[in-house]
Amino acid sequence: MEKSLMTELVHLGDRNPPSVSRSKTLPITLTSVFSFDDVETLDKVYAGEEEGYVYTRMNNPVYDALKEIMYNIDGGEDAQAYSSGMAAITMSILSQVRAGDHIIAANVLYGGSHQFFKTELKRFNIEVTFVDPLQDRLEQYFKTNTKLVYIETISNPLMEVLDIPKIAQIAHDHNAKVIVDNTFATAVICQPLKLGADIVVYSATKYLCGHSDITAGIVVSDKETMRQISSTGVLYGPTMSPFDGWLLVRSLRTLELRVIQHSNNALKLAKYLENHPKVKTVYYPGLKSSPHHITAKKIFRGDYYGGMLSIDLVDGEKGAYGLIRELETIKLVPSLAGVSTAISYPAKTSHRAFSEEELERAGISKGLLRISVGLENIGDLISEFERTLQKI
Ligand SMILES: Cc1ncc(COP(=O)(O)O)c(C=O)c1O
Structure with a gap:
C-alpha cells in the first residue's frame, strides 16, 4: 500500500539491517530508548530475566562496553559511566550515606570534590572532617557513624601519594568504606581496588579520554556496591551521551x-x-x-x-x-x-x-x-x- 511521504520519512530505514557480518568496532547506539515486540518481553527485560535495554538513562550497549573494560582493568566486579567526573564522585558518595552520617576526607583534593564535601553535603546533614592523612593519626577521627574515607591516589595539585593499603585497613577496622579518586594515576599506574579500596572514581575527562574532547566519569567497585551506586544514579540522572561513551571506548584502546x-x-x-x-x-x-x-x-x-x-x-x-x-x-x-x-x-x-x-x-x-x-x-x-x- 502506498504511504504518504510523512509516514515514509518517519519509518523507513528504522531497523537493524539483516547481515551475516558484524561491525568490526563497537557501534554507537545513539538512542534514548529501545523498542519491544510485546509487553511480556518488556516486562522480562525490566525484571532482569532477559538481557536487553530499556532506556539509556538506565543502560546502553556502549556503557556495557565501557564497564567491561573498566572493571577488568581496575580489578573490580562492575562499573558505571557518568556524564562527568563530578557525577561519578557525587553518585558514589550519595549512594553510601544518609542524613546524620560522617565522612573523613583528605584536605588536599580536587577543588570541586572539596566544595561538594564542604557545602553540598552540609545541606543533607552529612558531616565531613578534613584531615591531613600524611600527618594526622587517622584513627582519632572515626566516629560510630563514619561511613566513608575519601582520598586521591595522586593528589591534585601537590602530587602527594597516600598509603592506600594502610588507610583501607584503618577504615575497614572502623567499618567504613574507602573511595579513591584515581584520575591522575589510572589503572596503568595504580589499581586502588587491589590495594584494599572499595570504590574507585574517575574524571574520565582526563587520562581515560586523553584528548580533551569529552566530559565523562567512571566508577568501579564490587557488584553490590555498584548496584547501590547505579540505583542512585538512575534517579539523579547524570547520564553520559552514548556518543561520548563511544569516544571513551576508542580512547581507552591507547x-x-x-x-x-x-x-x-x-x-x-x-x-x-x-x-x-x-x-x-x-x-x-x-x-x-x-x-x-x-x-x-x-x-x-x-x-x-x-x-x-x-x-x-x-x-x-x-x-x-x-x-x-x-x-x-x-x-x-x-x-x-x-x-x-x-x-x-x-x-x-x-x-x-x-x-x-x-x-x-x-x-x-x-x-x-x-x-x-x-x-x-x-x-x-x-x-x-x-x-x-x-x-x-
Ligand atoms: C582529580 C579530579 N577529580 C575529579 C575531577 C572532576 O571531573 P569532571 O571535570 O570530569 O567533572 C577533576 C577535574 O579536574 C579532577 O582533577
Whole structure:
C-alpha cells in the first residue's frame, strides 16, 4: 500500500539491517530508548530475566562496553559511566550515606570534590572532617557513624601519594568504606581496588579520554556496591551521551601507551626543572627527592609516576604569571591529561573555591603551577621551558 511521504520519512530505514557480518568496532547506539515486540518481553527485560535495554538513562550497549573494560582493568566486579567526573564522585558518595552520617576526607583534593564535601553535603546533614592523612593519626577521627574515607591516589595539585593499603585497613577496622579518586594515576599506574579500596572514581575527562574532547566519569567497585551506586544514579540522572561513551571506548584502546609516554616525559621534565635555579620546588612522586617516592614505589604497579607535576617558582606569583604569559606552545588550560602539554594555576582554577587559609593550609602557594605533561618530543618540551625560564 502506498504511504504518504510523512509516514515514509518517519519509518523507513528504522531497523537493524539483516547481515551475516558484524561491525568490526563497537557501534554507537545513539538512542534514548529501545523498542519491544510485546509487553511480556518488556516486562522480562525490566525484571532482569532477559538481557536487553530499556532506556539509556538506565543502560546502553556502549556503557556495557565501557564497564567491561573498566572493571577488568581496575580489578573490580562492575562499573558505571557518568556524564562527568563530578557525577561519578557525587553518585558514589550519595549512594553510601544518609542524613546524620560522617565522612573523613583528605584536605588536599580536587577543588570541586572539596566544595561538594564542604557545602553540598552540609545541606543533607552529612558531616565531613578534613584531615591531613600524611600527618594526622587517622584513627582519632572515626566516629560510630563514619561511613566513608575519601582520598586521591595522586593528589591534585601537590602530587602527594597516600598509603592506600594502610588507610583501607584503618577504615575497614572502623567499618567504613574507602573511595579513591584515581584520575591522575589510572589503572596503568595504580589499581586502588587491589590495594584494599572499595570504590574507585574517575574524571574520565582526563587520562581515560586523553584528548580533551569529552566530559565523562567512571566508577568501579564490587557488584553490590555498584548496584547501590547505579540505583542512585538512575534517579539523579547524570547520564553520559552514548556518543561520548563511544569516544571513551576508542580512547581507552591507547590508554597504556599514552600514560607510559606521559609518565616518561614528566619524569624527564621534573628532573630538568629540579635543577633549575628559578624553580624552588618540583612536586613529582617519580623524583627520588620526593617525600612520596617510597610510597609511590610501594603502591604503583611499575616504574611510572604519571604525567602531572607541579612547580613552585622562586619568584612566586609574579614568576608564575610571567611564565604562563611567555610560554609559546604550552597554553594555560584549567584541565589536564590532553595530548599536548598544558599549564594551570591552581589558586585561580581547580582550587579557586579554597579560601586563602585553606590554600595556605593545603600548601597551595601563589607561585604554584601545575603542568600536565603531554606526548611531545621531550627535547622540544625542555627547550621551551629553558627559553621561557630565561626570559622571566
Ligand atoms: C582529580 C579530579 N577529580 C575529579 C575531577 C572532576 O571531573 P569532571 O571535570 O570530569 O567533572 C577533576 C577535574 O579536574 C579532577 O582533577
